[in-house]
Amino acid sequence: MKKNKFLKVAAVAILILATAVVTRIYTVKSILGTNENFGKVVLLEKYLKENYLYNKDIKEENLEAGILKGLVAGLEDPYSQYLTKDEMKKLSEQTTGKFQGVGVIISPAEDGSVTVVSPIKGSPADRAGVESGDKILKINGKDFSAEKIDQASKEMRGQAGTSVKILLLKKKNLKTEEVEIKREEIKIDSVLKNKIGDYGYIGITMFDEETGKDFKKVLQELTDDGVKGIVLDMRGNPGGVVDAAYEIGDAILPKTSFVTLKNNKGEVIEDYKTDDKYNDIKMVVLVNEGSASASEILAGAISDLDRAKIVGKKTYGKGVVQNVIALPEGDGLKLTTSEYFTPSGDSINKLGIEPDVEVDLPENIKGIGIDYQETDTQLQKALEILKEK
Template sequence: MKKNKILKILAVVLLILTTALITRILTVRTILGDASSYAKMNYLEDYVKENFLYNKEIKQKDLEAGKLKGLVAGLGDPYSEYLTKEELTSLNEQTSGKFQGIGVIISPNEDGTVTVVSPVKGSPAEEAGLESGDKILKIDGKDFNAEKINEASKAIRGKAGTEVKLLVLKSKNNETKEISVKRAEVKLDSVISDRIGDFGYIGVIMFDEETGSDFKVALDKLTNDGVKGIILDLRGDPGGVIDGAVEIGDAILPKGTFVTLKDNKDEIVTEYKLDENYNDINMVVLVNEGSASASEILAGAIKDLKRAPLVGQKTFGKGIVQTVSKFPGGDGIKLTTAEYFTPSGKSIHKIGIEPDYKVDLPEDIKGIGIDYKDTDTQLQKAIELLKENSNK
């Protein structure tokens, strides 16, 4: 009898607690009703400030940035984001070609991970073994995901000489590996050039504001030196400023359409045209899974216009364009505003571009490019094709 009485008392207490919880929820609903999003946002801000356990640590600027980031994040597009003043400055550094860090291009992946698009050639990241497709799970012991891409970028960067520890899920064997990388002053010389015997080699690392003009200088020099052909290496090139790709296209492609950009109404917003003046020297183009965005625009035009064969692996598959707008306060937004189409009208977004000659690299290869020509099977294939074309 006494036990039943205790159980009844507990039941009443639980009922009261449950009723109290429901009452609080109903109260919130009553207060808000069908209020506007603006009213809800104001209520949420006040509610958080009043009840958040660590409210003394709240910074108003972080709340304001969070609101704006949340709005853009609601689009579900990993390439669109609100940028704080610091983040926009960082983005501008990338396009200018100088920063301190490890030299790795990362992107939010649709699987929710922070994914390596490509390490910068010759950078600490490349020397440490980071490769396109690797997933960065932790930075200095802290978890990061696609939603925290800017925080991840900031955590990876740092003063030259300091070290950062990364927990990486390797794309080749799906195994985790901890990698320590020493930061350095990374100078993105976006174009490198050299000779391989009778042929010229031009590697485009990324597209920044100087890439187009630097490429034309390298191309003219090699042509005047009498090379019999050019190897254009776009492997590991994550893209960048589209104008650089257009300038290179204008230098090596015949008259026609280079790329077409269409907006959300399927209307053409920009169509880049090529004139009749171009260097028609024999050429082979190298691409891989790290070739993305602007480098894919260039590779797609080269393939569609049958200017040169593509050698390597299928490209990354980023066929959309982001526009960066700066606000008066120094912050801004990076928003996906257009999809691009190759000269034949193809969209390659989430598809990529297939090479004309698919060539695998040795599993134990230490690097790619002119310094590794003895083991770089893709580069070797490009040389072979140039020799064949030279003998015709």
């Protein structure tokens, strides 16, 4: 039994290739016989258990997770990772829009830091002044780097009503700042609707399973209200479910190849096409450094087709797609499997989307969006452009 403890590593690879459940016994025979490195894992496990000073505290599940995480980390891809049962549960919560924590989306940066992609609008982190581009140095006094991003995320989550201290390196002034944030039940309203005079405002905070349906509903409501145009605000939107972005594209874009996905052979594995039925209401799109992934797919298609002006700042630049593979014991694998290309054939990975009209925000602005119209210069510019049409 001991020999088989760590050989789930091989099961991951086989599951990906065969998409079938493979027993650990089969894994042991097929892998150990052909690759001596897996034999080293068994020897190393034995040595750790016999010689580690605190060997009585060793937890089998932690060692196993560490090995699996190390295997995927060897890809040196910031978006691919082995997921424990708890992490799979967290990922599921993100796609359904409910969890307990501070409400911040983080990503590993190329410099090895944990970087804030965006705070969720209206969340405790947002109210505490956490901003896109801030770097998280410590959480509750513990140091965190990109290689420990899963632990960082777990450290910030917790029971609603409890507090967490986060040491930030602020992007705007490169000074450190510690904030204490009380955790809450985070319910993400992924689609926000409002009116500004004769114009409609739709904010998309992220793309979850309900976003496409909710967007089409509020778009129709605003159209029925007779608005003269719409501001589509995707600032701080870290992405999410690609199908939701496609649903929105299908509602507002003419017939086109919305986005294509290519695998590691350069083959097109998915081509999302919109039909010729769409709402052609006037529109301006807002993006910033926190707009990533699915929000960039949508903004890129809108830009390529000249459907609307893009206003704000250059987007994050995440142009790769991850598949999540569920493993037999409730854990999983998130793996970068494809790259997406806009209708014009452009990749934006590590490049981002440049706005048609670049607008900076005031240095001391307290927030963005409908509640901060008087100081939100990007929103002001979007409305100005709508009125010019």
